[in-house]
Amino acid sequence: MAVEQELINVAPEKLTVDNVSKSFRGRQGMVQALANVSLQVREGEFVCLVGRSGCGKSTLLNIIAGLEAPDGGQVLADGKPVTGPGRDRMVMFQESALFPWLDVMGNVMFALKLKPNLNNQERREVARYYLKLVGLEKFAHANIHELSGGMKQRVALARALAPNPRVLLMDEPFAALDALTREQLYGDLQRIWQERRKTIIFVTHNVREAVCLGDRVVLFSPSPGRIREQFDIPLPRPRDINSIALAGHSTQITQALKQYLGTPAAEVAE
Amino acid sequence: MKRWLSAAAFFTILAAVWEILVQIGVWPHVLIPPPSEVVRYLVRAVSDHTLLDSSHITLRRLVLGYSAGLVIGLPLGLLNARFKVLQDTLGLVALGLQTLPSVCWVPLALLWFGQTEHAMFFIVIMGTVWSVMLATDTGVRNVPPLYARAAQTMGSRGLHTWLKVILPASLPFIVSGMKQGWAFAWRSLMAAEIYVTILTGFGLGHLLHYGRELHAMDQVIGIMLVIIGIGLLADKILFSPIERFLHRRWGTARH
Numbered sequence: 001m002a003v004e005q006e007l008i009n010v011a012p013e014k015l016t017v018d019n020v021s022k023s024f025r026g027r028q029g030m031v032q033a034l035a036n037v038s039l040q041v042r043e044g045e046f047v048c049l050v051g052r053s054g055c056g057k058s059t060l061l062n063i064i065a066g067l068e069a070p071d072g073g074q075v076l077a078d079g080k081p082v083t084g085p086g087r088d089r090m091v092m093f094q095e096s097a098l099f100p101w102l103d104v105m106g107n108v109m110f111a112l113k114l115k116p117n118l119n120n121q122e123r124r125e126v127a128r129y130y131l132k133l134v135g136l137e138k139f140a141h142a143n144i145h146e147l148s149g150g151m152k153q154r155v156a157l158a159r160a161l162a163p164n165p166r167v168l169l170m171d172e173p174f175a176a177l178d179a180l181t182r183e184q185l186y187g188d189l190q191r192i193w194q195e196r197r198k199t200i201i202f203v204t205h206n207v208r209e210a211v212c213l214g215d216r217v218v219l220f221s222p223s224p225g226r227i228r229e230q231f232d233i234p235l236p237r238p239r240d241i242n243s244i245a246l247a248g249h250s251t252q253i254t255q256a257l258k259q260y261l262g263t264p265a266a267e268v269a270e
Numbered sequence: 271m272k273r274w275l276s277a278a279a280f281f282t283i284l285a286a287v288w289e290i291l292v293q294i295g296v297w298p299h300v301l302i303p304p305p306s307e308v309v310r311y312l313v314r315a316v317s318d319h320t321l322l323d324s325s326h327i328t329l330r331r332l333v334l335g336y337s338a339g340l341v342i343g344l345p346l347g348l349l350n351a352r353f354k355v356l357q358d359t360l361g362l363v364a365l366g367l368q369t370l371p372s373v374c375w376v377p378l379a380l381l382w383f384g385q386t387e388h389a390m391f392f393i394v395i396m397g398t399v400w401s402v403m404l405a406t407d408t409g410v411r412n413v414p415p416l417y418a419r420a421a422q423t424m425g426s427r428g429l430h431t432w433l434k435v436i437l438p439a440s441l442p443f444i445v446s447g448m449k450q451g452w453a454f455a456w457r458s459l460m461a462a463e464i465y466v467t468i469l470t471g472f473g474l475g476h477l478l479h480y481g482r483e484l485h486a487m488d489q490v491i492g493i494m495l496v497i498i499g500i501g502l503l504a505d506k507i508l509f510s511p512i513e514r515f516l517h518r519r520w521g522t523a524r525h
Binding site for chain 2 (some may be wrong): 065066067084085086087089090091093095097099100101102103110111114115143144145146159163
């Protein structure tokens with residue numbers, strides 16, 4: 001095995017999920033959240049993980065983030081095993097997780113202050129750059145509670161981008177927003193992704209959202225959570241979530257989901 | 271401005287009614303001296319330095335005891351929230367002692383420390399520590415775990431997470447605990463000063479006590495007013511700015 005690995009000559013993937021398993025102690029004994037999941041993500045790729053809630057996609061994201069340790073297998077980031085959270089893999093959560101005791105600027109600065117090799121003037125400049133990128137430069141000194149849900153997620157995005165991570169992990173970041181705000185953010189996220197060339201792993205249960213954003217859509221099925229199928233989405237960008245071409249892909253993936261889950265397609269597609 | 275005016279008008283009318291009721295003999299003069307006499311006493315007490323000296327002594331005891339209470343209570347609360355062992359042991363002790371009215375410490379303090387400053391100090395600390403500790407503990411427990419996780423992904427670890435995330439996140443709870451601790455400290459100190467006659471310092475409580483002994487009702491009521499005034503002032507100077515900050519940042523409703 002070791003010899004084989006030595007002899008294989010492949011370009012290293014940005015992220016490699018290698019045979020990862022994870023179980024939790026639930027009310028009815030052990031629940032296997034992930035069973036032997038393997039996934040490769042290329043540099044600059046936008047990958048969406050789709051599946052019904054409870055299929056382990058968020059757990060996988062947490063393991064990649066280093067917030068949870070796998071029971072078996074490992075995650076490699078740039079070929080190095082992940083042992084804990086790090087600024088090279090920033091996470092954006094479903095709830096914004098912004099700190100209410102800091103203003104918008106303070107929140108974006110939080111991660112930057114932990115980054116050595118920058119003075120405070122430079123940190124503020126960087127923070128302002130990212131606030132501008134998400135269109136909130138005018139709200140630098142607003143309090144968090146004064147922002148709408150969509151604005152909060154924009155700040156969370158700026159905060160996640162600020163330490164300049166190579167990988168961005170997003171856990172249903174738009175699930176709690178209204179449809180219009182969400183559509184706006186799809187546009188912004190695609191723009192920012194192209195501008196900043198990040199590698200993004202995006203967890204969602206919304207197939208259309210996944211097709212709109214991802215280069216690749218990875219289908220999960222629950223109990224135990226595992227990868228069932230992967231779809232490349234060769235549509236040109238920027239993509240409009242309401243376009244017919246996009247709907248075609250969504251239908252195809254939803255059909256596949258239905259087949260694995262045995263649930264009505266409408267529920268999965270929202 | 272308008273609120274100031276209505277408050278001023280209210281208290282003027284209150285004092286006027288009180289003065290008249292005493293002057294026309296409806297209220298007995300011996301038991302309820304008119305406000306004019308109370309004011310006369312206060313002016314006299316200020317001019318012969320009794321009032322300032324006593325206030326100074328009382329406030330020194332309060333500030334020292336309260337600060338010590340915070341210094342002990344805050345870390346205890348943090349430790350209590352961090353370690354489950356402490357929660358099941360020290361936490362129960364704190365919960366029990368917090369329900370104990372702080373004046374109940376007075377007999378014990380007298381027997382342990384005698385009629386000394388130490389007794390006062392001890393009583394004030396006992397009034398402060400438990401509520402500060404329990405509030406800190408509750409505050410830390412109520413911090414959404416998501417905050418700590420988010421901070422970790424940004425590179426925050428250990429002590430940094432505690433100081434920059436957990437502590438500020440539990441600030442609303444800690445401040446209300448500090449406020450409660452302050453109120454308990456103030457009450458227990460007054461109780462202590464009324465009960466404990468000591469020679470190292472003549473505080474406001476002592477003035478109140480001797481007012482009763484001498485049946486100087488103007489002194490009793492005057493000192494009570496001073497005690498109320500100090501309590502209000504402390505609230506305005508110490509806690510109002512912090513609470514305003516909390517309301518603004520967290521967006522909680524103003525009460």
